[in-house]
Amino acid sequence: MSDPATTTPPLEAVIETAIYANDLNAAEQFYTTVLGLPKIGSEAGRHVFFRVGPASVFLVFNADSTLKGGHLPPHGARGSGHFAIGIPTASFDAWRDHLTACSVVIEKEMTWPLGGKSLYFRDPAGNSVELVTQGVWGLAAGW
Amino acid sequence: MSDPATTTPPLEAVIETAIYANDLNAAEQFYTTVLGLPKIGSEAGRHVFFRVGPASVFLVFNADSTLKGGHLPPHGARGSGHFAIGIPTASFDAWRDHLTACSVVIEKEMTWPLGGKSLYFRDPAGNSVELVTQGVWGLAAGW
Numbered sequence: 001m002s003d004p005a006t007t008t009p010p011l012e013a014v015i016e017t018a019i020y021a022n023d024l025n026a027a028e029q030f031y032t033t034v035l036g037l038p039k040i041g042s043e044a045g046r047h048v049f050f051r052v053g054p055a056s057v058f059l060v061f062n063a064d065s066t067l068k069g070g071h072l073p074p075h076g077a078r079g080s081g082h083f084a085i086g087i088p089t090a091s092f093d094a095w096r097d098h099l100t101a102c103s104v105v106i107e108k109e110m111t112w113p114l115g116g117k118s119l120y121f122r123d124p125a126g127n128s129v130e131l132v133t134q135g136v137w138g139l140a141a142g143w
Numbered sequence: 144m145s146d147p148a149t150t151t152p153p154l155e156a157v158i159e160t161a162i163y164a165n166d167l168n169a170a171e172q173f174y175t176t177v178l179g180l181p182k183i184g185s186e187a188g189r190h191v192f193f194r195v196g197p198a199s200v201f202l203v204f205n206a207d208s209t210l211k212g213g214h215l216p217p218h219g220a221r222g223s224g225h226f227a228i229g230i231p232t233a234s235f236d237a238w239r240d241h242l243t244a245c246s247v248v249i250e251k252e253m254t255w256p257l258g259g260k261s262l263y264f265r266d267p268a269g270n271s272v273e274l275v276t277q278g279v280w281g282l283a284a285g286w
Binding site for chain 1: 150151152153154155156157158159160161163177178179180183194195196197198199200201202204206209210215216217218219220221222223224225226227228229230231234237238241244250251253263270271273274275279280282283284285286
């Protein structure tokens with residue numbers, strides 16, 4: 001293998017993030033009404049897909065279906081996945097209020113060493129959802 | 144619950160994407176040398192974290208550890224997760240060549256209806272990794 005430092009082509013961002021849920025209808029209801037994500041596609045029993053902002057896609061799959069493969073490589077996991085969506089810092093309190101109004105329990109609230117803040121809660125399948133403001137990671141884009 | 148269409152606060156992007164691997168050393172070796180991701184943190188036996196471009200964080204966790212929880216909410220999944228990283232369209236052939244030079248088997252290559260292209264392969268834990276060019280989803284940012 002040649003030296004990866006000099007030969008690795010460029011990467012730009014994570015574009016697709018996937019989690020798994022057995023009840024795709026419950027996932028769709030949650031992610032469209034509680035998080036307000038626009039749905040961009042679905043296949044009954046296999047998946048429901050959402051857009052997050054202008055550059056991210058969020059994929060919810062039924063592992064029983066995707067583990068069978070088909071024309072695409074099989075994948076599928078069981079248990080509680082985790083991901084984080086970025087929110088404007090000024091909307092942090094509004095998000096806490098909105099989740100509470102939607103009867104979503106805030107499992108944890110964190111303030112990080114760089115000043116960013118997180119809200120943790122669960123989707124209907126038990127996945128750990130996190131909303132993060134800027135200032136959590138110290139990335140060049142502010143996150 | 145009030146009308147989500149009028150009350151849902153804004154979301155900007157998926158910032159953190161997580162997968163699981165029992166062998167974190169193998170994951171670190173793969174993601175740093177094959178994909179060239181800068182490592183931004185680790186805790187032996189629990190996780191190794193990477194940056195992808197200026198605005199994405201990619202998290203590899205050992206589910207045995209994160210399912211125990213601690214000061215953060217527990218999570219952890221078993222099986223083969225899936226995610227996709229965006230690459231410049233002009234680097235598609237270079238990525239195929241690079242992966243092959245790294246002895247990574249290309250499991251599937253796709254051309255999508257909108258013109259975008261994907262390469263699918265596996266990480267050492269069996270997670271389904273996809274590299275995507277612009278023109279797969281029709282997002283405002285081009286992806």
